[in-house]
Amino acid sequence: MSDLGESLRARGMRLTPQRSRIIDAVRALGHATPDLLAAAVGQDGGPALSLSTIYRNLEALEEVGVVSHTHLDHRSPTYHLADHAEHLHLVCLSCGVVIESPVGAADPFVGNLLARHGFVADVKHMAIHGWCRACSAKAAQ
Amino acid sequence: MSDLGESLRARGMRLTPQRSRIIDAVRALGHATPDLLAAAVGQDGGPALSLSTIYRNLEALEEVGVVSHTHLDHRSPTYHLADHAEHLHLVCLSCGVVIESPVGAADPFVGNLLARHGFVADVKHMAIHGWCRACSAKAAQ
DNA sequence: TTGAATGCAAAAAATTTGCATATTG
């Protein structure tokens, strides 16, 4: 991340202390929503950041490719470092548990979509919803 | 739809004119968001319905199994008749086009998740995001 | 008749935007 400043500057952006702190928080939490990040940044010793700064910076950092986000449900974007191991999320509609699975599990599906529609799918942008083993067993009774 | 009234009554619910009009609107539009439905219902000749009635009824009708919803993006639930042909949605992150694809395309993927995690995936609950043929071709240059 | 449903207005929750001020490069 030493060239982060350069990546930013190359796009006319600046490396501000706020940006560094936000990146640190994303790294520390693994993945988190904007307001969780705001809370985390507020506890790193420095002054709290306004929520709008959080939002604007997550967007900026995503453009530069430092972070990216996925949606575990229809309303929470969760951010993580872009170089974080890639995996897709399975969210149980019943108990809410989140399971991580290697993206490879979707390869045949992704291949189908490409062959059939020329569509390049990013299966990890949105979580896959359904029912976990425990909940589907419960429902089967 | 003649037994809709019974299905509702069996659960202590009632068949109101508002409910019928909402179902008609869902059928007419194919699939639409709550506010689009509100607009559509408002043009069927009768009086407009309050948005809260729309929301409460979509929820009620979904419980009874008459309608169901999917999320094309992280903020718009789109409702359709439950007996409407099942398909999954591919949404282009670049141009926004929505492509429908038979759920069968996801069978191997769904099978993998079941085998690997015991997870019963409902791939059509959330749209699959990615890039359509045109946009990915453009990006390749 | 009576409990469920409606309408309206106010409350929430989650982002986004305007703008004056502070800062980076």
Next chain:
DNA sequence: CAATATGCAAATTTTTTGCATTCAA
């Protein structure tokens, strides 16, 4: 010094909730 970023408050957008009134069964 000039242009980008920040902070704060206000505006949006979308959905939910309280409550008095209406209506289906």
